[in-house]
Amino acid sequence: MPGGLTAGGGRALVPASPAAPKPSPRLLRTISAMRLTPADLARLFGGRLEGAGEPSAPLAAIETDSRNVRPGGAFVALAGERLDGHVHVGAAAAAGIPAASVAGAVRGFRAVAHRLEPVLESDGVLWINDSKATNVDAAVTGLRALGDRPVVWIGGGGSKGVGPEALAAEVAARAGCAVVGVTGSVGKTSAKELCALALGGRDAAATPGNLNTWTGIPISVLGLTPPVGVFVAEMAMSAPGEIRDLCSFARPRTGVLLNVGLAHVELLGSLAAIADAKAELLESLPADGVAVCNADDPEVRRVAARSPAPVTWFGIDAPADYGAVDVVDAGLEGVRCRLVGPDGSAPLRLRVPGLHTVRNACAAAAVAGRHGVGIAEAAERLAAFEAPPQRGVVRRGAEGAVIVDDSYNASPASVAAALAVLAGSGAARRLAVLGDMLELGDHAADAHAEAGRQAARAATALIAVGEHAALMVEAAVAAGMPADCARVAGDVDEAARLARAQCDPGTVVLVKASHGVALERVVERLLR
Known part of the structure; x- marks a missing residue:
């Protein structure tokens, strides 16, 4: 049950002391140290590099939308239920995108063949053929249109069954940043943005928009630009095991469980089953991490004990480590309150309406406190919060x-x-x-x-x-x-x-x- 402040320490993928972590020199690596190279891709996909090209030339950030790829970047063409990115490979190559990665279904796909065709001197187009892709012919046509440029084959018929999640784990390991996982039935995106705001002075980054799935989180990690001290990952699920899978490569050391409601109950069957699926985030935390849990939610209280890490509680109604008092609802103009934490209290004015936003701000303050941000500093940063698009x-x-x-x-x-x-x-x-x-x-x-x-x-x-x-x-x-x-x-x-x-x-x-x-x-x- 809620009590005094309980905080562990450390940062993702890097052992650390229980004290509130500060950015380490490892976080100040250059971007080239975080980027993956063709040689990295060959290793991760179980292939080998042959032929022309520079295997150690770093690839830039990876995108799933070819329109967003910047020079030196990579385009990941994913075969989804409604869209198949393979149809855009030819256009991407023709537009001079230095690197394009074509993958089929992300989860558990088998890399049947790998081919790198440089568009510039040290960059190229990586093609990962997948039987689940519906437009492989379009991809092949686009690659052939490149003409007689040198080809680097990533051969060996890689069969490790890995996808962008393996690449994301590699980048996360190189970055050495602390990972905060955020889940709940409602309010994940807003809470994620609030956490990133409260952590802002610690070189925080977050999953953009609602990239909160097995595909979206890896793509977000692959786009990180150092220095990144803390990465806040929104985690969604629609079936048991999905959050556990997300944690297997994101490896959060802080987990935030906002609430448990009936969202997706058709797929999971009951409120208790939803709570169990959300609790996978808590169960995946290391013992020296911290679980940030909603004291006002009965289902959250029920599953919080499953965390190997100590629990920090937030809430408005129940006793908690982080909360809000003197709450004044100003209608569409927002909410005013005093944010309360173990180190005191501070005034907070949110320009976004709704008491639910106050509760999420308490969660963000708890996360920030875990990373050495005082309550006054957190409140000052949270005042800048603006509602994400289409969310109030x-x-x-x-x-x-x-x-x-x-x-x-x-x-x-x-x-x-x-x-x-x-x-x-x-x-x-x-x-x-x-x-x-x-x-x-x-x-x-x-x-x-x-x-x-x-x-x-x-x-x-x-x-x-x-x-x-x-x-x-x-x-x-x-x-x-x-x-x-x-x-x-x-x-x-x-x-x-x-x-x-x-x-x-x-x-x-x-x-x-x-x-x-x-x-x-x-x-x-x-x-x-």
Whole structure:
């Protein structure tokens, strides 16, 4: 249970003392020391280098989007469910991208053949053929278009079954940075950004956007530019074992468990199973690491004891090592409070609305404290936090209406938090545009009905879209919302038209749904 400050020490992949770590000389390596070379790739993929080319020439950062590759960089073409990056290999080569890596399905793929074709004197195009890729012919055509340039074969039919995660582990080992893993059912991206902010003076970096999977985290690590003292990795999962796999190469020494909710319950079966899957982060920590856990969440409290590392608690309601007092909700203008830690307290003003953001700020302060940042310094840095795109961003929209864009994703807990923000806005007219919450399985009907009841208390009008739209509207009307104020939209376009018609200077519009519903299109329409 929460008590006094408990903090271990150390940094990922490098043994260290239990004291709060400071950047070591190893973190000041040059970027070339972190970069992988063709020789590294051959070793990691179990092949060998033959022919022309410079095997020790370092490759720059690796990208999955060929449009983002900078000179000397590498393009990783991944074969996914919807897109196959192999089709872009020819275009990447023609554009003069010095290095392009073509991999098939990332997880457990077998490198059947390796070929490096230099585009510049010391850089080239690495081709890793994979039977799971659907556009290998396009890749081959693109490579042949390079003409008679020298070829370096990475031969031997590498069969180690490795992918970008092996490359990421290599870069992480070279960087020597401390890794902080962040997981939870809701708020991962915001909490990750808050952690990076609080750690800012320690040369912190974080996974960009929502690159939080087996593919995204390695790509983020491969793009690190030193000096990096601490790397904050957002970790998502949709099945048991996935977070454990992420930890196997990221090797976090600090693990943050934000909360446990019904997100992905259709895939995992129960709240307890979700907690067990999230707890894999805690179970993967070394004994001299630290687990940062939410004291306000019963499921988090249940699984926290599984951590081999000592636990530092954060929270607002329950006793905790890091918390907030004197909390004042200023509506859409944000929240004011005093941030409290083992070394005292400090005023904090967050420009992002919602009490849930305060709790995440407490988690970030705990992580920062673990790395030697005092509570006053952490509070000063956290005040600069801005909501990530589509995650509670407040914007001025059509006809002077205020739009709360929370369209990126939704779960029962995050919908409740978003509706609380709408209710606290103080606006006379409060419109909730809600779409389906996906992957709830047998809980879907009850969860959407509850969302409708919450909307009746928080909003003056409701527009619902999706498979469960009628259920939300019926529940809202049953809870007291006038029937002519609750509408079912047949599709996203109709939802946008209905919402646009209600926009005026006195209206606040909340837009919230799971990512697959694509309610960002409603936001786009309301901002024109």
